[in-house]
Amino acid sequence: MKDDIILKVENVSKQYRLGTIGTGTISHDFNRFLARIRGKEDPYLKIGETNDRSSKGKSEYVWALKDINFEVKRGEILGIIGKNGAGKSTLLKILSKVTGPTTGSIKSRGRIASLLEVGTGFHPEMTGKENIFLNGAILGMTKKEISSKLNEIVEFSGCERYIDTPVKRYSSGMKVRLAFAVAAFLEPDILVVDEVLAVGDAEFQKKAIGKMQDISNTDGRTVLFVSHDMAAVKNLCINAIVLDNGEIVLIEKVEKAIKHYIDLGNDNRKIDLKNRTDRLGSKETFLFTSLIFNNGKPVLSGESLFMSLEYKSELYFDDINIALTICKESDEKILTIDTIHQNIKVEILKGKGLVTIRLPKLFLLPGVYRINLWSEYHKSILDKITNCAELRVFENDIFNTGKILNSNKHGIIFPDLCEWNVEN
Amino acid sequence: MEQKWLFVISPKTKLIDLNLKEVWQYRDLLMLFVKRDVITLYKQTILGPLWYLIQPLFTSIIFTLVFNNVAGIQTGGIPPFLFNLAGITIWNYFKECLTATSDTFKKNEQIFGKVYFPRIIMPMSIVVSNLLKFGIQILVFIAFYIYFITTGHDLIVSKYIFLFPVLVLCMGMLGLGLGMIISSMVTKYRDLTFLVSFGVQLLMYISLVVLPLSLFQEKGFEWAVKYNPMAYIVESGRFMILNEGSVSQFGVIYTSIFSIAVLLLGIVIFNKTEKTFIDTI
Numbered sequence: 001m002k003d004d005i006i007l008k009v010e011n012v013s014k015q016y017r018l019g020t021i022g023t024g025t026i027s028h029d030f031n032r033f034l035a036r037i038r039g040k041e042d043p044y045l046k047i048g049e050t051n052d053r054s055s056k057g058k059s060e061y062v063w064a065l066k067d068i069n070f071e072v073k074r075g076e077i078l079g080i081i082g083k084n085g086a087g088k089s090t091l092l093k094i095l096s097k098v099t100g101p102t103t104g105s106i107k108s109r110g111r112i113a114s115l116l117e118v119g120t121g122f123h124p125e126m127t128g129k130e131n132i133f134l135n136g137a138i139l140g141m142t143k144k145e146i147s148s149k150l151n152e153i154v155e156f157s158g159c160e161r162y163i164d165t166p167v168k169r170y171s172s173g174m175k176v177r178l179a180f181a182v183a184a185f186l187e188p189d190i191l192v193v194d195e196v197l198a199v200g201d202a203e204f205q206k207k208a209i210g211k212m213q214d215i216s217n218t219d220g221r222t223v224l225f226v227s228h229d230m231a232a233v234k235n236l237c238i239n240a241i242v243l244d245n246g247e248i249v250l251i252e253k254v255e256k257a258i259k260h261y262i263d264l265g266n267d268n269r270k271i272d273l274k275n276r277t278d279r280l281g282s283k284e285t286f287l288f289t290s291l292i293f294n295n296g297k298p299v300l301s302g303e304s305l306f307m308s309l310e311y312k313s314e315l316y317f318d319d320i321n322i323a324l325t326i327c328k329e330s331d332e333k334i335l336t337i338d339t340i341h342q343n344i345k346v347e348i349l350k351g352k353g354l355v356t357i358r359l360p361k362l363f364l365l366p367g368v369y370r371i372n373l374w375s376e377y378h379k380s381i382l383d384k385i386t387n388c389a390e391l392r393v394f395e396n397d398i399f400n401t402g403k404i405l406n407s408n409k410h411g412i413i414f415p416d417l418c419e420w421n422v423e424n
Numbered sequence: 425m426e427q428k429w430l431f432v433i434s435p436k437t438k439l440i441d442l443n444l445k446e447v448w449q450y451r452d453l454l455m456l457f458v459k460r461d462v463i464t465l466y467k468q469t470i471l472g473p474l475w476y477l478i479q480p481l482f483t484s485i486i487f488t489l490v491f492n493n494v495a496g497i498q499t500g501g502i503p504p505f506l507f508n509l510a511g512i513t514i515w516n517y518f519k520e521c522l523t524a525t526s527d528t529f530k531k532n533e534q535i536f537g538k539v540y541f542p543r544i545i546m547p548m549s550i551v552v553s554n555l556l557k558f559g560i561q562i563l564v565f566i567a568f569y570i571y572f573i574t575t576g577h578d579l580i581v582s583k584y585i586f587l588f589p590v591l592v593l594c595m596g597m598l599g600l601g602l603g604m605i606i607s608s609m610v611t612k613y614r615d616l617t618f619l620v621s622f623g624v625q626l627l628m629y630i631s632l633v634v635l636p637l638s639l640f641q642e643k644g645f646e647w648a649v650k651y652n653p654m655a656y657i658v659e660s661g662r663f664m665i666l667n668e669g670s671v672s673q674f675g676v677i678y679t680s681i682f683s684i685a686v687l688l689l690g691i692v693i694f695n696k697t698e699k700t701f702i703d704t705i
Contacts, residue, residue, distance in 0.1 A: 008429075016703060093702070097433060097540035100699040105434035117538040123460055125467045134460055137453035138539055144452075 005109070006222050007072040007095075007190060012104035014065040014090050014246075064090045065246045068104070072190075077216045077223040079233040079240035079254055081261045086243040088226045089194065092116055095224065096192050110189020110222070113140055117194070119179030124168035128159055128178055131167050135182045149185045156211075157181035177204055184211045190222045191215060195229075202409075205232075212236060230258050230395055231404035262394050266298040271389045273373075279385045281375070286313045286320075286348070286382040288373055291389050299391060301366050301405075302398035302414070305359040309373075310352065317348040317377050322355065325372040326364070326391065334369070334412055365407040365414055366395040435699075447542050457549035462556060476560045480516060484509040491634050499636060500668045502579070503572055507666070511633035513565050514661040517558040518595045518654060519624055524550045525603025526620050529611045529701050536702060543698040544691070547604055551596045558592070565665075582667040584660075590680075591661050597683040598653060601690035608697035632658045637669060653679040 017028075065087045072078050082088050093099045095106060096114030121138045122131050132153055136146040146153075154160055157178045159170070167175060193212070209232055215221050227233050233240060233254060240257035242250040242264070250260050270292040279287075290310040293299050307324070323338035337357060339346055346355065369391040375382045395404050398414060405414050466472045484505055491497045492504035499507040525547040529536065532546055573579050610616050629635070631654040640646050649655040656675035663669040 093537075094433065098537060099702045100435050101433065102435055105432055107429040107432050109428075109430050111430070114539055120538040121535045123464055125464045126460065130459075130463075134456045137450070137456045138535065138541060140450070140541065142449075142452050143456070 004074040005071045006074040007109070007112075007224075008107045009068055009070050009095075010105050010107070012065060012068040012091075012094060012101045012106060013063055014087075014094060014099075015061055015102040016064050017061055063246050065094070065101075068248055070241060070248065070251055072222055072224065074110075074189075074222055075216055075220040076239065077212070077225060077237045079237035079257065080224060080226045080243065081228070081230070081233060081240055081257060082243035083265060087246040088243055089116070090246075091243070092192055092194055092224070092226055108190065111140070112190045112192060113183075113186045113188035114192040115139075115183045115194065116192070118176050118183065122167055122175065122179065125166055127166055128163040128170070129154075131178065132182055135179060136186075139183060139186055140188070141186060145187075153181045153185050156184060156207075173204070180204075180208055184208070184215075187219075188221070190224065192224045194226050209235060230261075231397070231402065234258060234397070235402050262298050262300075266392070266394070268293055268296050268298060268392065270296070273385060273388060276385055276388070279383060281381040281383040285315055286317070286375065286377075287311060288375070288383050288385065288388075289352075291371070291373070293391060298394050299362065300396040301362065301364060301393050302396050303362060305362040307357045307359075309355040309357070311348070311355065311383075312352050313348050313350055316350050317382075319345050320348055320375055320377045320382060322346060323374045324357070325374070327370045327372060327387075328412065329368060329370065331370070331387075334364070361416070362393065363413045363416075364393050365405050365410060365412055366393050367407045367412070368392050443542065447544060447548075450541050450545050453541060454545050454549045454552065457546065458553040458556070461549065461553040473560070476557055477564050480509065480512050480561055480564070483512050487512070487634050497635060497639060500638075502666050502668050503577060506568060506572055506579075507636075507662070507668075508634060509565055509568060510662045510665055511658055513558070513561045514591075514595070514658050515628060515631060515633045515654070516561065517554060517592070518599050518657070519628070520554045520557065521551050521596060521599025522603045522606075522624060523620060524554065525600055526606040527610065527617065528603070528607040529697070530607070530617075533702070536698075544604075544694060547600055547607070547694075550603075551600050555592070555596070569665075580667045582664045584671065585664045588661065588664050591657050591664070594653070594679055594683040595657055597687040598657075601683070601686035601688070604690035604694040605686075608693045608701070611697055611701040627652070627654065631655045632662075651678075653682045 068087075068091065080088050080091065090099075092114065093116070094101050096112060096116060098114070098116070119131075119135065121135055123134065126134065129150075132150065133143065133146050136153075137143065154163055157174075157180075159174050159178050159181075162170060162174065167178075170178070191212075212223055212225070213236060216223050223236070225233065225236055237254045239251065240254045241248055242252075242257050242261050244264055249264070250257055252260070270290050272290055274287070274289045288309055289312050290308075292308050294306050295308070299305055309322075321339050323336055323340070325336045326334050328334060337359065370387050371389045371391055372384075372386050373388045374384045395406075397404060399417060466475055469475065471478070487508040488505045492499065492508075497504075528543075528547050528550070536543065569579065606616050606620055630648050630652055632640075632649060637649065637655075637659050640649055656672070656679045659669050660671045660675065663671050
C-alpha cells in the first residue's frame with residue numbers, strides 16, 4: 001500500500017519547567033489544581049518560550065517541543081537530526097512512552113519498541129545469558145520468543161565465550177554488542193533508535209547498520225533513527241526531519257535535510273579584524289580588516305575553500321607577501337598558503353581593497369581549525385594576527401562512497417583518490 | 425475512511441487506566457525481575473541466603489530479651505520467642521513490601537527513563553519476590569515450632585489456619601498500595617523518603633508485633649490499635665498459627681476493605697504519576 005501510515009504525530013508539544021523543584025513548585029501545582037477544578041486551562045501552558053539553550057530567557061517554562069506534526073509510512077526509515085538540545089531525545093521519549101506529551105497526540109498502528117540506550121536494565125552480577133532474557137523482556141519480548149532466538153542473539157553478539165560470565169566482567173564494547181544483539185532480534189512494528197551506534201567498533205557499527213536496513217527492507221518494519229552521525233543517517237534513511245529549538249524546520253529527502261542541518265550549525269560569518277589589538281606590524285599603515293570563508297556558506301571537507309580578505313592601506317606597495325597558516329586547535333601548524341612559494345605578486349593600492357584566495361580542494365577532515373594571518377613588505381612585517389579566525393570544516397562524503405572519514409580515527413588530512421593495483 | 429489505531433499516546437489520563445491485558449503480556453518480565461532480585465541480592469556474600477534467616481532470628485532474640493525477660497511482658501501460654509518470631513515474620517513481609525515499593529520510581533529512574541513497560545510490573549515483582557523470602561522465613565518458623573513441641577510445649581494450630589493466605593494477600597495489597605502512593609509522591613517531593621523508614625519503625629509498635637493485644641486492652645489503650653489494619657493482620661496471623669489471641673469479625677472485614685481501598689488508590693495515583701514522573705524526578 002502506498003499510503004499506509006503507521007504513525008501519526010499531531011501537534012505534539014512538551015513543556016519543561018526550568019530550575020530546581022522546591023517550595024515554589026507547590027504553589028504552581030496548587031494553581032494548576034484550582035484551574036482544573038474550575039474547568040479552566042492550565043495557567044502555565046500559555047507561557048513558555050522556545051527552547052534556545054544559549055540565550056537567557058525570562059520564563060521559567062520552556063517548550064522542548066512545539067507543535068510537532070509528521071507521519072511515517074510503513075517500512076520507512078526516517079532520520080531525525082538536529083543540534084544538541086533541539087528536542088530529538090524528547091521526541092523519542094514521547095514516542096516510546098517514557099514520558100507523556102504536554103499537548104497533542106501520537107497515533108500508532110503498530111507496536112513501538114525503543115532503543116534509547118543499549119543494555120537498559122543489564123544487571124552486572126548476572127551472566128550474559130540471564131541478561132539477554134531480562135533485557136529482552138524489558139524491551140517487550142516474551143520468554144518464549146527470547147528462547148527461540150537465543151542462539152541467533154548469542155551468535156550476532158559475538159560473545160559466545162563469555163555468555164555464562166557475569167556482565168560486570170565484560171568490556172564496555174562487549175556489553176554494547178550483547179545489548180544490541182538483543183534489540184536487533186526484537187520484532188516490533190516500529191523501532192525507535194537513539195544514538196546507540198556511537199559506541200562499538202567500526203565492524204560492529206557496520207553490522208548494526210546492516211541489521212537495521214534488513215529490518216526495514218526484508219521485514220517491512222518502520223525505523224525512526226536519531227543520530228549525529230550524518231554518514232549513518234545518509235546510509236540508512238530516505239527522508240529526514242530537521243529539528244531546531246523544539247520545532248520541525250524541515251521534512252525532506254535525506255540529502256537536503258542534511259544540507260539544511262549543516263547550514264544550521266554553520267556560524268560562518270564575516271570575521272571583523274579591524275579592532276583586533278593583538279596584532280604585530282605597522283599597526284596603521286596596512287591592516288587586514290575582515291576575513292570570510294566561502295562567502296558565509298559552510299566549509300565542507302574535500303570541497304573548495306574560498307577566502308576573502310579585506311584590507312585597508314595608507315600607502316602603495318608594489319609587491320607584498322601574504323601567508324595564511326591553518327593550525328590545529330593545539331596550535332600545531334598543518335598547512336600554509338602563501339604568496340612567496342607560489343610566486344604570486346600582490347600589488348596593494350592606497351585605500352581599501354580585497355584579496356581573494358581559492359583553494360581548489362580542502363584536504364582537511366572535519367573539525368575546528370585556527371587561522372594565522374601574516375603579511376610583510378621587504379622583510380618588515382606589515383600585519384600579523386595569530387589565531388585570527390576559527391575555521392569550522394564540516395563532514396562530507398568525500399569519495400562518494402557513503403563512508404565518511406573521521407578526524408578522531410583517520411588523522412587530520414586525507415589523500416586524494418588513489419590508484420590501487422594488486423598483483424598476484 | 426476513519427482509520428483504526430492500535431493505540432494513542434496523549435496527555436489525558438483516565439482515572440483508572442490499569443491495562444490488565446498489557447500487564448499480562450509482560451508477565452515474563454515480572455518473573456524475570458523476581459529472579460533477578462533473588463539471585464543478585466546475596467551475590468558475593470559468604471552466608472548468602474542465610475541472611476534471610478539471621479535477620480528475623482536475631483530480632484526475635486533481642487525482642488524476647490528486652491520486652492519479655494527485662495520488661496516482663498506476658499505472652500500467655502506461648503513461649504515468648506515463638507510469639508515474637510511469629511509477629512516479626514508476618515510484620516517483615518509487610519515492611520519489606522512497603523519500603524521496597526516506596527522507592528520504585530526513584531530507584532528505577534534509569535530503566536524507566538529509557539524504555540516503556542507497564543510500570544506497575546516493578547512494584548508487583550517486589551511483592552512477589554518478597555513472598556519468596558517470606559516463605560523461607562515461614563519454614564524457619566515451622567522448624568522452631570516443631571522444636572518447641574518436641575521440648576514439651578503444648579502448641580496447637582487454630583482451625584482458621586486455612587485463612588492464612590488471605591492475610592498474606594491483604595498484607596501484599598496494603599504494602600503494594602501504600603508503597604505505590606509513597607513512591608508516586610516521592611518523585612516530586614523527596615520529604616517522604618525520610619518519613620517511610622522511621623514511620624514503619626514506629627508503626628510496628630502499635631501493630632501488636634511485640635506487645636500483645638491484651639496488654640493494650642488492660643491499660644486502656646485499645647484505641648491506639650483499633651483502626652490499624654496491620655494490628656489486625658498480625659494479631660489474627662498469630663492466632664491462626666498459635667491459637668493465642670483473638671480474631672474479630674470487625675477486624676477481618678475492616679482490614680479487607682481497607683487493603684483493597686489502599687491498593688485501588690495506589691493504582692490510581694501510580695498511573696497518574698507514571699506518565700510524566702521522569703520529568704520531575
